[in-house]
Amino acid sequence: MLPEKTGIGSGLLFMFVLSSLFGFGIMFAPQVAAESIGGNGYWGVVVAFLFSLPVIAAVVGLGKRFPGKSIIAYLPQVYGKGFGKIFGLIFLLFLLISGVLFLRDITGIFASFFLFRSPLWAIVSIILLAAAYPAYLGIEVISRQASFLFTAVYLIITIILLMSLQHFQPDHIRPVLAGNPFIVASGGVRLFYCYFPMAMLFMVYQYYTEPEKGWKIINRAGLVFFVYLFLFVIETIGVYGAKGVLRYSFPVLELTRKTTIPYVLQTFGLYFSFVWLSQIYITLAGLLYTTAQGCAEWFGILNYKRFVLLLLPVILFLALSIPGAIDLHGFIKAFQTIGIWVIAVFPLITWAVAWLFQRGEQNGP
C-alpha cells in the first residue's frame, strides 16, 4: 500500500480537536456556567479558553522536545522509570475515567429522549461498540471521520445557532459586566472541563506530520470551539435565563428543541441530536483509542488494537456500575476538579521539569 499523503496533517488534526471538544463540552456547558456564575456565565467560557492556552503550549512544547513519542513514552524519561510509570498510569486512568463518565452521561440523553423502553446496558453497549470500530482502525480514520463530517455538521449547527436567536431575551444575560471576577474565574475553571479532550493530544501529537504548525492549528481549533461554546452558552442562558437553564439536564438539546422554523420545521432538536451524536462518536472513539494506545505503550506491547477490545468490557462494566444520575453528577463534579490537575497543571510541570533537567531534545523550547 502506498504511504498516505497527508498522514495526520494539519487539516485532520484541526478537525479531530474541534470535533472531540465539541462532542465532549457543548451539551452541559450552559448548565455549569449558569450554576457557577449565573446570568454572566458566558464570561466563564472566555476564562476557560484562556486556561486552555497553556495546555496547548504544553502539548506543542513537549511534542517538540519528545518528537514521535506520547506522554506515556516520555514520562519515564522526564521523571525516571518508576515515577514516570506511575504518572503514566494516572494519566491513563484519567483517560479511561473520562471515557466512562462521558459514555454514561451521554447515554442518559438517549435513554431520556430516544429509547425510553430500552435497558441502559443495551444503549451503552451499542454506543460503545460503534465507537470501538473507529478506535480499532486508528487515529487516522477517526480524524478523517471528523473531517468528512465537518462541513455538514457545522453548517447545521450554525443554522441552529442563528435560528435559536428567535427566542433570545437580552434581559437574561444583562447586566453584561456585573459579574464578580472571582466567581467568574472559579466558574471558568469549572468550565475548563470542556477542554479535557485535549488530554488526547498528548497521545496523538506524535503522529502529527507538521509539528511546526502545531501551536497555530490546535489554537485555531480551540478558538473555533470557543466561539461555538460561547454562542451556545449565551443563547441558552439568553433563552431560558440562568435559573431556567438549571431546570434542564441537557440544556443545549432543550434549546434546539425549542428552535423552530415557523410553518416549516417544528423543532431542530432531532437534527442537532444527529450532528451532536456524530461528534460524540468521534470523541468517544478518540478516548477509547488513546486509552488503548496508552495501555499498549505502558505495557510495552505494540498492538493497541487488542487493548481496544480488552477495554470494551472494562468500560462497559464501569459505566454500568454508576448507580444513578445523582451519583453520576457527583462523580463528574469531582472529575472536573481532578481533571484540571491532570490536564493543565501536570503537563506544565512536566514541561518545566523537562526543560530544567534538559530531558528530551535540547533544541526544544
Add this chain to the structure above:
Amino acid sequence: MFFQKIFTKPQTGANRGRIRPQTTEQREITADIEANLQFLIKEIGEPADLVIHRFEKDGPVAALMYLDSLADGSLLGSHISRPINEFLMKNGGGLDLKNTERLLTTAKIYNYRDFSAVIASVLSGQAVLFLQQQKTALGVAFPGFPRRAVKEPSTEKVTRGSREGFTDVLTDNLGMIRRWIKDPNLAVTKLAIGERTQTEINLLYLKDVANSDVVKELKTRLAKIEIDGIIDSGYLSELIADQKLTFFPLVQDTERPDKVAAAVLEGRVAILVDKSPFALIVPVTSDEFYQTPADFGYNYWVGSFLRFIRALGTFIAVTLPGLYLAMISVNPELLPPGLVGVVSSARVQVPFPAVFEVLLTMVVFEIFREAIIRAPGNISLIFGIAGGALIGFCGIQAALVSAVTVIVVVITSLASFATANTGKEQAWRLVRFFVFFAAACFGVLGFVLAGLTVLTHMNSLKSFGVSYLEPWAPPQSLDMADSFFRIPWWAHSRRPSSYRPQQTDRTGHKDLTGLKDLTGKDEPTDQDDLTGQDDLTGKNNLPGQEGEDPG
C-alpha cells in the same frame, strides 16, 4: 482478520502450478512444413475450426494455418493465398522469406521462431504461414470474429455528451481513447493476464502527468495476479483493490471512452481489458461515482445542480427506509403530530409489525428489479405494470402494506438510480439494508450509529494509497468545492490534488501576441475573442494550422 486470512492466503499444500495450462515446450520451428504441422496438430489437437491451407508446386511450398472462428477467411484468401498462388504460377517456385513478406499485402507481419509463440498467435486469431526450408513462420492478423458496433453505453446514458461506448474488442476501445488524446506522452502498456485465457490488458496513462508511484504499484499488483482466466474487467478490479473485504468499489469502471479520457487527463491510470466493455480507472475517490460527462456538457450551474441532485438521491436511497422505520416504529414522538396521524391511519389495518411490512415491500421491489433486468423487453413492461398494480393497488387494498410504505419504497427505488455508477449503487443497496435493520433495533440512535459506522468503514478505505473519501477526508479545500459544485473551466486551473499528479496545472492563457488568428488577420482586433478559450480546445496547437487561412 480471520476471514481475510482465509480468503487471501492460498491453502497449504495446494499446487499453485495446477492453474497453469500444460504449455508447449520451447521448441524451434523446423524447415519441414509437414513436420511443423504435425507437431502443431499434436499440441492443439484438431479443433473443428482449424483450417490448414497447403500451397504446393512439385511438392509442399507453404502452408497457412488459422482458426476459422477467429480469422477472416476471405481476407486471408485475397491478401495471402491469391498473391502466393499468382507468384507460384508465374515463377514456379522460389518462395523464400523475403519474397513472401513482399507478397503479403498486410500492414504488419510477425516473425515466429518457436512453436509456443505460433500456438499463442493462432489461438488469438492470427494466421500463420509456414514456408518450406524456412525456420521462421510468418504471422498475419485478419480478425474475423464478430464485433459489436459502437453504441451508446446502456448503463451510463447522458443527455449531453458523447454517444460512444466501449465495445468488447480491446483495439477498438484503445482507438476510441486515442481519438480523444493525441499526445505522444500517452503510454500504452500491454500485458497478458490469465494462464489459460492470456487476456490482453492495456494500461493507459500520461507519462508526464500520472503519479509514477501509482503506475508502479498498479504494475506490481497486476504482475502478482495468478489466475486461470480473466473473463471480465470485474475480475481485475477485485484482484487489484487495496481492501478485499469491502462492498464499495475501489476501482472505477466505466463504459464511456470520454470518461476514461478525462480520467487519464487528470493523471489517473486506465485499464482496458480485452473482451470487456468496461474499462477500469485507478485511483478513485468516492466523489467520482457521482460525476458524469453531462456535468461538463451543460452550464456549470446546471452541472452543479445535477451533482447535488445525485448526492441527494443517493442519500435518500440509503436512508429513507431506515429513517421511516425508526420514526414510525421506535421514535414516533419525533414526527410532527399531523404526520403521525397520516401514517398511523394508513397502517391501522396492516396486520404486520412495521419492520416486517417495510422489509417485505423492499424485498419485493428488489425481486422485481432483478427480474425486470433479465426479462425480455416486452415482458419487462408487463412486469412494471403488474408490479405496480400488485403492490401499489392490490397490496394496499388487501391491507398487507400501507400506502405510505409503498410511497417510501418507491421513492427509495427511484432515488437509488441517481448514483451515476452501478457498482457504487449496488454497494449502497447493501448499506440500505444495514441501516434499515439498525434503525429497526434502536430507532434513530441505531440509524445514526449505523450511518456513522458505514462512514467509518469508508474512511478506512484507500484506492492505490488515495483516501476513498478525499477531498473531504483528508480535507483538500479546492477539490472539495469541485466535488460538490461543478467548478467552471475558467476557474478550474488545477488537476485534482487527491490523485497527486506530476503536473498540477491544467488550464492557462496563451499569449496571442504575434500570432495570426484563425480569420487570417495579422493582429487580433477588439472584436476577436481573446479569452484564450479556443486555445484550450487545442485547435491552435494543431501543426500547420498556425496562421493558416481556413478558406
